[in-house]
Amino acid sequence: MADSTLKFKKLPDRDPPENTIGWIAWIRDNLFSSATNTLTTLIFVYLFYLYIPPFIEWAIINANISGTDRSVCDANKSGACWTFIKVRLEQLLFGLYFASNPEQTWRPIVAFSVFGMLIFPLVIDKTPHKKWLLLALLTLYPVLFICVVYGGVFGIPVSDTGQWGGLLLTFALSFVGIIVALPLGILLALGRRSEMPIVKMMSVTYIEFWRGTPLITILFMASVMLPLFFPSGVDFDKVVRAMIGITLFQSAYTAEAVRGGLQAIDKGQNEASMALGMGYWRRTILIILPQALKISIPSIVNTFIALFKDTSLVSIIGLLDLLKMAQNSSRSLDWNGYDIEGYLFAGFVFWIFCFGMSSYSQKLERKLDTDRRAE
Amino acid sequence: MTSSAASKTPTKTEPSPIITINKLNKWYGKFHVLKDIDLNVNKTEKIVICGPSGSGKSTLIRCINRLEVHQEGSIIVDGTELTDDVKQINEIRSDVGMVFQHFNLFPHLTVLENCTLAPIWVRKKSKVEADELGMELLTKVRIPDQAHKYPGQLSGGQQQRVAIARALCMQPRVMLFDEPTSALDPEMIKEVLETMIELAESGMTMLVVTHEMGFANKVADRVIFMDEGQIVEQNDPENFFNNPKSERTKLFLSQILNH
Amino acid sequence: MKSTTIPLHRNPKLRSFVLQASLLLLVTYALFSVYQTTVSNLEDRGIKTSIGFFDEVAPFKVGYSPFLEFKLGETTYIEVFFIGVLNTLLVAVLGILAATFLGFFIGVMRTSQNWLASKCALFYVETFRNMPLLLQIMFWNFAIFLAFLPPPKQSIEMGLLFLNSRGLHTPIPVIENHLLSTIWFGIIFASFIGAFVFAKWSKKRFESTGKSLPVFLISISSIIAVSYISFVILGSPLGIDIPVLGKFNFKGGGQLPLPLFSLWFALTIYTSAFIAENVRAGISSISKGQVEAARSIGLTRAQMVRMIILPQALRVVIPPTISQYLNLTKNSSLAIAVGFEEVVAVWANISLNQTGQALIIIAMTIVFYECCSLFTSFILNIYNKRVQITER
Ligand SMILES: Nc1ncnc2c1ncn2[C@@H]1O[C@H](COP(=O)(O)OP(=O)(O)OP(=O)(O)O)[C@@H](O)[C@H]1O
Numbered sequence A: 001m002a003d004s005t006l007k008f009k010k011l012p013d014r015d016p017p018e019n020t021i022g023w024i025a026w027i028r029d030n031l032f033s034s035a036t037n038t039l040t041t042l043i044f045v046y047l048f049y050l051y052i053p054p055f056i057e058w059a060i061i062n063a064n065i066s067g068t069d070r071s072v073c074d075a076n077k078s079g080a081c082w083t084f085i086k087v088r089l090e091q092l093l094f095g096l097y098f099a100s101n102p103e104q105t106w107r108p109i110v111a112f113s114v115f116g117m118l119i120f121p122l123v124i125d126k127t128p129h130k131k132w133l134l135l136a137l138l139t140l141y142p143v144l145f146i147c148v149v150y151g152g153v154f155g156i157p158v159s160d161t162g163q164w165g166g167l168l169l170t171f172a173l174s175f176v177g178i179i180v181a182l183p184l185g186i187l188l189a190l191g192r193r194s195e196m197p198i199v200k201m202m203s204v205t206y207i208e209f210w211r212g213t214p215l216i217t218i219l220f221m222a223s224v225m226l227p228l229f230f231p232s233g234v235d236f237d238k239v240v241r242a243m244i245g246i247t248l249f250q251s252a253y254t255a256e257a258v259r260g261g262l263q264a265i266d267k268g269q270n271e272a273s274m275a276l277g278m279g280y281w282r283r284t285i286l287i288i289l290p291q292a293l294k295i296s297i298p299s300i301v302n303t304f305i306a307l308f309k310d311t312s313l314v315s316i317i318g319l320l321d322l323l324k325m326a327q328n329s330s331r332s333l334d335w336n337g338y339d340i341e342g343y344l345f346a347g348f349v350f351w352i353f354c355f356g357m358s359s360y361s362q363k364l365e366r367k368l369d370t371d372r373r374a375e
Numbered sequence B: 001m002t003s004s005a006a007s008k009t010p011t012k013t014e015p016s017p018i019i020t021i022n023k024l025n026k027w028y029g030k031f032h033v034l035k036d037i038d039l040n041v042n043k044t045e046k047i048v049i050c051g052p053s054g055s056g057k058s059t060l061i062r063c064i065n066r067l068e069v070h071q072e073g074s075i076i077v078d079g080t081e082l083t084d085d086v087k088q089i090n091e092i093r094s095d096v097g098m099v100f101q102h103f104n105l106f107p108h109l110t111v112l113e114n115c116t117l118a119p120i121w122v123r124k125k126s127k128v129e130a131d132e133l134g135m136e137l138l139t140k141v142r143i144p145d146q147a148h149k150y151p152g153q154l155s156g157g158q159q160q161r162v163a164i165a166r167a168l169c170m171q172p173r174v175m176l177f178d179e180p181t182s183a184l185d186p187e188m189i190k191e192v193l194e195t196m197i198e199l200a201e202s203g204m205t206m207l208v209v210t211h212e213m214g215f216a217n218k219v220a221d222r223v224i225f226m227d228e229g230q231i232v233e234q235n236d237p238e239n240f241f242n243n244p245k246s247e248r249t250k251l252f253l254s255q256i257l258n259h
Numbered sequence C: 001m002k003s004t005t006i007p008l009h010r011n012p013k014l015r016s017f018v019l020q021a022s023l024l025l026l027v028t029y030a031l032f033s034v035y036q037t038t039v040s041n042l043e044d045r046g047i048k049t050s051i052g053f054f055d056e057v058a059p060f061k062v063g064y065s066p067f068l069e070f071k072l073g074e075t076t077y078i079e080v081f082f083i084g085v086l087n088t089l090l091v092a093v094l095g096i097l098a099a100t101f102l103g104f105f106i107g108v109m110r111t112s113q114n115w116l117a118s119k120c121a122l123f124y125v126e127t128f129r130n131m132p133l134l135l136q137i138m139f140w141n142f143a144i145f146l147a148f149l150p151p152p153k154q155s156i157e158m159g160l161l162f163l164n165s166r167g168l169h170t171p172i173p174v175i176e177n178h179l180l181s182t183i184w185f186g187i188i189f190a191s192f193i194g195a196f197v198f199a200k201w202s203k204k205r206f207e208s209t210g211k212s213l214p215v216f217l218i219s220i221s222s223i224i225a226v227s228y229i230s231f232v233i234l235g236s237p238l239g240i241d242i243p244v245l246g247k248f249n250f251k252g253g254g255q256l257p258l259p260l261f262s263l264w265f266a267l268t269i270y271t272s273a274f275i276a277e278n279v280r281a282g283i284s285s286i287s288k289g290q291v292e293a294a295r296s297i298g299l300t301r302a303q304m305v306r307m308i309i310l311p312q313a314l315r316v317v318i319p320p321t322i323s324q325y326l327n328l329t330k331n332s333s334l335a336i337a338v339g340f341e342e343v344v345a346v347w348a349n350i351s352l353n354q355t356g357q358a359l360i361i362i363a364m365t366i367v368f369y370e371c372c373s374l375f376t377s378f379i380l381n382i383y384n385k386r387v388q389i390t391e392r
């Protein structure tokens, strides 16, 4: 009996045949696997050859960056005029007031840097005490922003919102829109899922009303009609009007994002907490919302992206945000004719923020997905 | 049925291989999954493949209808060697039916449409003919009354039987099963296994990856044990279960039988 | 025994009733008082809120009005509103058509086996959907088209289309004989019905005999043949008006003025990036198992795409794409930045500034967009119901 037992002999692992791995195989599989594939590759290579070298030549090799006025660029028209962006950089980023008062420029710089210092640890996975950081961002940071940028305390001169411009204004509008709309949106989402018919109906009407109307109409309404809504004597400046319009608009979108999260929460969670004898608010705040918000973060971030892009519409009602600043600068006598550079720069700044946020939200989505699968 | 009954008679006729696998080697990237596999499958033969998870069972049978591409060696199905030729691959695929662990029914088509899709478009049958054939096979797997439902409305066991009927509608010469019962509840396992046993009795050539040892014992002509991408041992069920030759097999059998 | 009556303030039904009633009262009161304040504020400025201004003549020029004729000094405000609405709908339809084609093309390219194609599609999507639409509209209009398109004399010719710094000139059909052209349209309509009947018949035949015909090809070619032959027999009831270069500009034909062209171009590119992403998501939502099952029963690649992948992918793609259509329609309001005369520009902006009737004008604008939005939800609901039925 013992003789009949064979020992299992494991064959050694061999490397795959040369032509099936490595970069040659990769190129064959991904670029030349069939006739159509090969043709596609050739078409794309040809298109690259046509467009990429001239673009690089214009944007980098022949580009102008030296000097402080347009004479350099006018002398060399074959390249981009980055001198323009360099000279106007502070205006584009901080607006006219902070750019023309060099001793005040530190204020937006501090505001942006503190924001950066708060946001970077937040998006990194392993940071401890994220909750506190987030809380600081949502509560302390706005206070700091007002003190430093608006001023009026500690001897810092007041800079009226009317003097804000450029990226600073874009940032302020989006930030206010985002953090004020968040609690409003949560309430609306809860209202939409409420069992009380009138509460539900009012929430639905509110949400669908704002979602159905283009932001530009709302901004017109805010800038033309808002003063009419109040007894004479009550007035806001333009920026605050825009902020109100943006916030109301944004709250409807936030509500829909949060509702998505609420829907995904298992009904059992609600029933379990009811069984524990918790009242509506207690179970909502302690059990339901933390889970729902976690799930809806990616969609909420997507509404941030949309809002951040949409703040550029304030340029139509006459605010000097980043886009308007770029447009105005490239139409000023000093720099007219260089609008491509102006738009490209503004577009690039918007793109960095939006792409960053969208990568983050996609990363979160994937993570949530794997978490859920692991459960 | 008469011809299949004849083939069931124990008289040893000349075995004619319908699948010939020669020195098959396959890699996923740098990972060597299948090593020097040699296997002949004769007409009407039923083969059960078992082995621990990750041993390459699925990969092996998926190579047979070229859902996976192998790098070395040859696979000849019904006289045609598997190459990159798309036309040949489609011909072989229409002669080889496959049943998956997770059914993979088409959710947007009714049960009957799932069955008639390939007969109509690949075999170019008329719809009436295909419907008849579909109903016949659905009757065979005992769910003719579900024909006009959508897959999502059926139980797992029913779905798997539809998947079997869908494969049979192409009137294949070989059927491949990749763990057809491992996603099912016990009582559903039984109904699917019964269907498979009936199919085996009708003389179909079958390659079945499964851990249902009762099924293997009852139906298999040969049981193959795989580990680490190799065929460790093959034998008829009686000897395989009662008198395994290799230590590795013994260990495996003791693990699954005691489980 | 304890009494079983619940104290009033702990009765949940009563509590919810009181809460809702007071909320309703509060909101109604707030809205009403805002309305009152607004009306009286407007009156203080000498504007009496009423729709009387609808029939007043609009004192400004609307340059582009392809559907309703605009005559300075005759056209009234309410007509201006309809001109604006029609212009909005025009750019929406043009944009939806183009964005759908481009979006599907890029989305399919994104799932291509070819690495370069897939990465280029990714680059396209990530570039255009992460920059503000307004910026893109202004970029194309001011920095590219206005700066680089040639004057009319040196127009870029694309067949019968001419592109120059004034816009895109296209040929348009003109009716030369009313009766005959109506007959001709009738014949075309009839040939479509014929094709439909033919398709039904050949489907029946296919089901009973398994013989299939290239239905689409036959129908299309016979419709073209029938309409061409009858066109000749009827003695060309329709003429075509081709734009001709005059002294300074093109005469005749149709025209998309540059603002409309830029707006259309930018809306198409921006929206197509989102549609492409929907298409990608739809295609990749199909599990590997579906593809394997389709291959294992011997379907060819084309059959698999047509019968397994597309029908399932479309169910995922269509709903968000319909929402994108609504977004595109709402986004067309950004035309105001380049001066195209759609509803927000001519109504909510110019007319409002002229008349001061803020309440009515803004309300009408919002109602128009809400109608678009309701229409979209309506279509979406119908679609979802239909999908649910076929799924059952
Ligand atoms: N597409 C793939 N890419 C890379 N590795 C793979 C792929 N598919 C399978 N493998 C690996 O190949 C090995 C064999 O896989 P296979 O699915 O054939 O195993 P199996 O014997 O069917 O196991 P199980 O019983 O779990 O189904 C496993 O180690 C698996 O991780």
Ligand SMILES: [Mg+2]
Residues within 6 Å of the ligand: B057, B058, B059, B178, B179
């Ligand atoms: Mg397996």
